[in-house]
Amino acid sequence: KAGVTQTPRYLIKTRGQQVTLSCSPISGHRSVSWYQQTPGQGLQFLFEYFSETQRNKGNFPGRFSGRQFSNSRSEMNVSTLELGDSALYLCASSIAQGTTEAFFGQGTRLTVV
Amino acid sequence: GESVGLHLPTLSVQEGDNSIINCAYSNSASDYFIWYKQESGKGPQFIIDIRSNMDKRQGQRVTVLLNKTVKHLSLQIAATQPGDSAVYFCAENGNTGKLIFGQGTTLQVKP
Numbered sequence: 001k002a003g004v005t006q007t008p009r010y011l012i013k014t015r016g017q018q019v020t021l022s023c024s025p026i027s028g029h030r031s032v033s034w035y036q037q038t039p040g041q042g043l044q045f046l047f048e049y050f051s052e053t054q055r056n057k058g059n060f061p062g063r064f065s066g067r068q069f070s071n072s073r074s075e076m077n078v079s080t081l082e083l084g085d086s087a088l089y090l091c092a093s094s095i096a097q098g099t100t101e102a103f104f105g106q107g108t109r110l111t112v113v
Numbered sequence: 114g115e116s117v118g119l120h121l122p123t124l125s126v127q128e129g130d131n132s133i134i135n136c137a138y139s140n141s142a143s144d145y146f147i148w149y150k151q152e153s154g155k156g157p158q159f160i161i162d163i164r165s166n167m168d169k170r171q172g173q174r175v176t177v178l179l180n181k182t183v184k185h186l187s188l189q190i191a192a193t194q195p196g197d198s199a200v201y202f203c204a205e206n207g208n209t210g211k212l213i214f215g216q217g218t219t220l221q222v223k224p
Binding site: 035044104 | 147149154155156157158159162206212214215216
């Protein structure tokens with residue numbers, strides 16, 4: 001069974017650009033959550049999708065958005081990139097929403113210059 | 114407020130010794146906790162979880178202890194190996210549907 005797949009692994013963007021990251025969850029998992037990891041702030045929750053609907057949202061500005069498709073794959077988008085958006089973006093998949101085991105992908109390393 | 118913290122940023126142990134990594138949480142409504150291991154360049158790897166109706170849960174070489182009275186969580190690793198060197202995170206998933214992570218403890222295993 002394949003694990004959580006995130007693409008691309010690395011990205012370099014310039015300030016003001018926008019970026020789209022992709023996450024394919026474990027087969028059969030319907031919940032996808034996104035996290036931002038930085039050395040200073042640690043792992044911070046962005047949002048969770050279940051059955052194509054955003055179920056939960058963290059404290060991030062509206063520049064951060066996401067969506068989930070009918071096959072449970074998810075994308076997150078960051079518009080008008082800022083230097084502070086440089087981070088490792090992690091996707092986690094779970095069978096269901098809420099208190100269940102969450103399995104992470106390798107992450108996408110985004111660098112904004 | 115919601116916060117999960119670890120007591121020590123770095124823990125150094127001798128190979129073969131037992132390791133204990135501690136975590137304090139503040140949300141008394143939390144009913145589910147997870148320990149993750151993150152190696153350099155990789156995403157967090159699920160180690161073990163525990164629900165609030167349990168005090169202890171054992172896995173392969175790992176044990177998680179939960180003390181709800183003092184809101185404390187610990188991860189014990191038996192016979193620590195060089196491959197255990199990583200950053201360890203505790204996380205709580207209370208009634209909010211999202212994981213709240215601690216800052217992480219770096220475990221260094223000396224040969």
